[in-house]
Amino acid sequence: MRRAVTLFLLGVLPWLTFSAWAGDGVPKPTIVIANEGKCIAPTEEMRRNHMDMLKHQRDETMRKGVRGKPASLNGCIECHAGKSTGSVIGKDHFCESCHSYAAVKLDCWDCHQPKAGFKAAGVKP
Amino acid sequence: MSNNDRRGFLAASAGLGLVAIAPGVHLMQVAQARPAGEPASKLQRWGMLVDTTKCASGCTACVSACATENGINEQVADPRQAAQWIRKIDIKDPKNGRQHSLPMMCQHCAEPPCVDVCPTGASMKRADGIVLVDRHICIGCRYCMMACPYKARSFVHQPLTQQNPEVPRGLGCVESCTLCVHRVDKGQKPACVEACPEGAMLFGDLEDPNSDIARRIAQTATTQVRADLKLNTGVRYQGI
Numbered sequence: 001m002r003r004a005v006t007l008f009l010l011g012v013l014p015w016l017t018f019s020a021w022a023g024d025g026v027p028k029p030t031i032v033i034a035n036e037g038k039c040i041a042p043t044e045e046m047r048r049n050h051m052d053m054l055k056h057q058r059d060e061t062m063r064k065g066v067r068g069k070p071a072s073l074n075g076c077i078e079c080h081a082g083k084s085t086g087s088v089i090g091k092d093h094f095c096e097s098c099h100s101y102a103a104v105k106l107d108c109w110d111c112h113q114p115k116a117g118f119k120a121a122g123v124k125p
Numbered sequence: 126m127s128n129n130d131r132r133g134f135l136a137a138s139a140g141l142g143l144v145a146i147a148p149g150v151h152l153m154q155v156a157q158a159r160p161a162g163e164p165a166s167k168l169q170r171w172g173m174l175v176d177t178t179k180c181a182s183g184c185t186a187c188v189s190a191c192a193t194e195n196g197i198n199e200q201v202a203d204p205r206q207a208a209q210w211i212r213k214i215d216i217k218d219p220k221n222g223r224q225h226s227l228p229m230m231c232q233h234c235a236e237p238p239c240v241d242v243c244p245t246g247a248s249m250k251r252a253d254g255i256v257l258v259d260r261h262i263c264i265g266c267r268y269c270m271m272a273c274p275y276k277a278r279s280f281v282h283q284p285l286t287q288q289n290p291e292v293p294r295g296l297g298c299v300e301s302c303t304l305c306v307h308r309v310d311k312g313q314k315p316a317c318v319e320a321c322p323e324g325a326m327l328f329g330d331l332e333d334p335n336s337d338i339a340r341r342i343a344q345t346a347t348t349q350v351r352a353d354l355k356l357n358t359g360v361r362y363q364g365i
């Protein structure tokens with residue numbers, strides 16, 4: 001399944017990059033980056049490989065306890081959270097705009113907090 | 126599993142060599158953030174010692190601190206579905222009336238049954254002894270909940286949106302005390318240990334003979350709950 005998603009992305013994203021070819025009349029995702037220019041790799045590389053970078057780091061961190069590496073999901077959120085909501089999800093926000101355009105379902109946010117600098121409150125007794 | 130054991134054995138033997146060459150190495154590792162990029166080490170085993178003679182009945186400071194730290198803030202429809210990261214238990218010996226109050230949470234077993242039964246490898250023990258659920262591959266079957274003798278695990282039954290960024294948790298996965306792994310990796314103590322007003326909880330490295338916890342365990346009578354199961358728990362109790 002993941003392979004299929006990756007192959008699909010590899011197919012779609014280069015096309016997005018050169019989507020000027022598509023000419024007018026083709027809707028494109030609006031991608032707003034709140035803090036531009038601080039990315040850990042060039043845009044082209046991120047577009048193609050962000051899923052592999054994140055997945056690799058996810059396993060390294062979760063299973064081996066490696067912390068402080070650049071490809072961290074919370075690190076992404078810090079820069080990419082939209083200015084209006086502080087989140088990377090929601091219409092026109094960084095992750096969701098492109099993923100809904102490419103019809104690739106994201107389940108990161110079932111567990112991960114999509115808002116930058118969010119402070120959770122506790123209520124248990 | 127057998128693969129993990131073999132890897133563990135290799136790491137342990139390498140570790141022993143290191144200790145013999147540099148006996149001071151342990152001392153430097155305690156209560157320090159692990160440098161960026163370094164994995165958790167087999168040379169450490171994080172554990173906790175709870176002094177039940179100090180733990181006050183009715184006090185839930187550790188439970189609240191855990192909820193705040195880990196973003197456990199959802200209202201559940203049925204109390205039986207509530208998260209069970211840590212809870213207070215009052216016990217009484219019916220023969221002599223002796224009473225104790227104590228916090229119960231994942232005991233971070235060295236031989237964790239939750240890891241044995243997990244069909245996907247989601248339930249896992251990190252090199253430094255912290256037992257975790259890798260939610261990325263947890264299928265929510267809940268075998269581990271049934272296998273845990275301490276009822277230390279619970280299942281998230283509803284969508285969550287108020288997670289702490291450092292503590293991802295969500296619908297369809299099993300969860301339990303992480304020993305505040307995100308704090309421990311920064312060189313901090315678990316939230317419950319820090320919050321206990323009686324100083325009844327001691328956190329540290331069981332593998333370091335110079336740590337407070339290892340010294341206390343070497344000097345005083347401590348108990349592993351259900352020691353008969355031979356799970357070699359990382360959480361120990363004193364006074365029960």
Ligand code: SF4
Pocket residue numbers: 230231232233234237238239240256272273274275276277278301356
């Ligand atoms: S106490 Fe339960 S959840 Fe924790 S390691 Fe042991 S079996 Fe697993």
Ligand code: SF4
Pocket residue numbers: 239242243244245246247248258259262263264265266267268269270298299
């Ligand atoms: S609920 Fe998740 S962690 Fe527990 S046994 Fe099933 S897959 Fe493993």
